[in-house]
Amino acid sequence: xxxxxxxxxxxxxxxxxxxxxxxxxxxxxxxxxxxxxxxxxxxxxxxxxxxxxxxxxxxxxxxxxxxxxxxxxxxxxxxxxxxxxxxxxxxxxxxxxxxxxxxxxxxxxxxxxxxxxxxxxxxxxxxxxxxxxxxxxxxxxxxxxxxxxxxxxxxxxxxxxxxxxxxxxxxxxxxxxxxxxxxxxxxxxxxxxxxxxxxxxxxxxxxxxxxxxxxxxxxxxxxxxxxxxxxxxxxxxxxxxxxxxxxxxxxxxxxxxxxxxxxxxxxxxxxxxxxxxxxxxxxxxxxxxxxxxxxxxxxxxxxxxxxxxxxxxxxxxxxxxx
Amino acid sequence: xxxxxxxxxxxxxxxxxxxxxxxxxxxxxxxxxxxxxxxxxxxxxxxxxxxxxxxxxxxxxxxxxxxxxxxxxxxxxxxxxxxxxxxxxxxxxxxxxxxxxxxxxxxxxxxxxxxxxxxxxxxxxxxxxxxxxxxxxxxxxxxxxxxxxxxxxxxxxxxxxxxxxxxxxxxxxxxxxxxxxxxxxxxxxxxxxxxxxxxxxxxxxxxxxxxxxxxxxxxxxxxxxxxxxxxxxxxxxxxxxxxxxxxxxxxxxxxxxxxxxxxxxxxxxxxxxxxxxxxxxxxxxxxxxxxxxxxxxxxxxxxxxxxxxxxxxxxxxx
Numbered sequence: 001x002x003x004x005x006x007x008x009x010x011x012x013x014x015x016x017x018x019x020x021x022x023x024x025x026x027x028x029x030x031x032x033x034x035x036x037x038x039x040x041x042x043x044x045x046x047x048x049x050x051x052x053x054x055x056x057x058x059x060x061x062x063x064x065x066x067x068x069x070x071x072x073x074x075x076x077x078x079x080x081x082x083x084x085x086x087x088x089x090x091x092x093x094x095x096x097x098x099x100x101x102x103x104x105x106x107x108x109x110x111x112x113x114x115x116x117x118x119x120x121x122x123x124x125x126x127x128x129x130x131x132x133x134x135x136x137x138x139x140x141x142x143x144x145x146x147x148x149x150x151x152x153x154x155x156x157x158x159x160x161x162x163x164x165x166x167x168x169x170x171x172x173x174x175x176x177x178x179x180x181x182x183x184x185x186x187x188x189x190x191x192x193x194x195x196x197x198x199x200x201x202x203x204x205x206x207x208x209x210x211x212x213x214x215x216x217x218x219x220x221x222x223x224x225x226x227x228x229x230x231x232x233x234x235x236x237x238x239x240x241x242x243x244x245x246x247x248x249x250x251x252x253x254x255x256x257x258x259x260x261x262x263x264x265x266x267x268x269x270x271x272x273x274x275x276x277x278x279x280x281x282x283x284x285x286x287x288x289x290x291x292x293x294x295x296x297x298x299x300x301x302x303x304x305x306x307x308x309x310x311x312x313x314x315x316x317x318x319x320x321x322x
Numbered sequence: 323x324x325x326x327x328x329x330x331x332x333x334x335x336x337x338x339x340x341x342x343x344x345x346x347x348x349x350x351x352x353x354x355x356x357x358x359x360x361x362x363x364x365x366x367x368x369x370x371x372x373x374x375x376x377x378x379x380x381x382x383x384x385x386x387x388x389x390x391x392x393x394x395x396x397x398x399x400x401x402x403x404x405x406x407x408x409x410x411x412x413x414x415x416x417x418x419x420x421x422x423x424x425x426x427x428x429x430x431x432x433x434x435x436x437x438x439x440x441x442x443x444x445x446x447x448x449x450x451x452x453x454x455x456x457x458x459x460x461x462x463x464x465x466x467x468x469x470x471x472x473x474x475x476x477x478x479x480x481x482x483x484x485x486x487x488x489x490x491x492x493x494x495x496x497x498x499x500x501x502x503x504x505x506x507x508x509x510x511x512x513x514x515x516x517x518x519x520x521x522x523x524x525x526x527x528x529x530x531x532x533x534x535x536x537x538x539x540x541x542x543x544x545x546x547x548x549x550x551x552x553x554x555x556x557x558x559x560x561x562x563x564x565x566x567x568x569x570x571x572x573x574x575x576x577x578x579x580x581x582x583x584x585x586x587x588x589x590x591x592x593x594x595x596x597x598x599x600x601x602x603x604x605x606x607x608x609x610x611x612x613x614x615x616x617x618x619x620x621x622x623x624x625x626x627x628x629x630x631x632x633x634x635x636x637x638x639x640x
Contacts, residue, residue, distance in 0.1 A: 027617060027621060030620065030621055030624040031620040031624070033624060034361075034362045034363065034620050034621075034623050034624040034627065035361050035362060036361065075624075260339070269350065299337060300336055300617075301617075302617035302620050303354070303358060303614075303616040305620070306357070306358035306359075306361040306362060306619075306620060307357055307358060307361070309361040310357040310358070310395075313361070
């Protein structure tokens, strides 16, 4: 069985007003299509600068969800494989300025805001909702059984809501989250319903945390439903995930070492992820979910898409056929 | 097997921590460039003749560069391009006494690429218009004589067809000047290399031009423009492609909104004339105003494969 490939649009969405116009969307779709990809992952979003991020904005910008799908298809993109949701991001339309799955009072609001993706994903040919599983690391919260049970209750409710629509929930642990080890991830995953809630593994973020993504693939093979395949250029050797606003001060600002870019293309010479080994592991274990190629922090998104397209076509897909 | 193949014509520049760099900066930059163009379906490269030395030094010889290309999905160098935009005391194209120097220089460059299967030697057949004027019948005759001789040398000694590429600011730019030039040149040795945007800017219809000279055409640069030069911007100094009074950016990728080149009509004309061979994709100054070469190239190849190839091959075959 060959893998299902997709590509994350977030590398184009690298500024609050950088990826708004329909022409910009079409250019990204065409660039991906000619580079060999026919599905995209879309970041959820809110407000006038995120017209792909919510159902209501898609309807305003494209007339209807079907209108967006038709425009995607005209460019050669067959599906939106997945949407990516972070509860901590503002949701202006709902007056939410930072929901947390660790707050039981927010669970109902999270379920309700995610209902739209249960409809959106099948309408756009996709089937996976990826969520940031836990908030940033904090001195005030720890990965213990009681805390993870709260999070699991929230995500189980979301998973149960999505399942009748054929949509899987995938919990993603990025490099600045409070979960720092495979055991941390396992603690939460083991409390979630395996029928409706699985793992989304980001190979680069795992490597930045000092984890081995291939080992994680093996350990969680039975729960792995979504992969973000990308390279990393540096490890977080100073533990800067503890910084306040680590997405800004560590990932964007580079931290104390002034790291210019944490993420790279699949074949990056300085990459610390063995992409070929990750790919081989997925093939070997018969992985059936989406493989979403990402290049966060791309200085030239088209270059990233073209280089990643070349590598997937000429190296990884060749290996699949060998 | 495809009757047409797409090649990329050299212009490339991307941002780096050192500022803009092109593919000739290092093997790593060349690797990124070649993989990007191969990823979107290009199968050949065109090169400025004066870059052969750098590439040879980078790879320890041009055969090694050809092997590097093949490993990444690019067949070969298809064209060499040469021009001399300004006349100089040492080399003035329309001075018959300088013909030997021109011949010697192009013989040298073509010789460097010997054995690589390069198909065409492309030249701008005059200096810029201001440096060529007065552009009259006598001057065009001198230039025709020069290129007849160079074309014969290029084909018979190096196996490369000479193609003349008429920039909108070239000394031979109008329909009348082009017609005079091709009437005086030998069809066996001097070919027309059509740059779609350059002709449109100069007020020449590239589709009609192709239909008129189809049997003499040895290749194309496919790029688009949103402007026609109606105010003699071709006289702008020092570089009409940069200093024009009417637009900061002349050239755009195929499929650009507001593009003036009728590519579907041109593709239909190629089909009717049973064209076989390479089509060049070129992006000159794609980064003016915030664009970038990689995205322009991806969008152009999307257009080539999704709009133009179905016209050429028929929709069922596409």
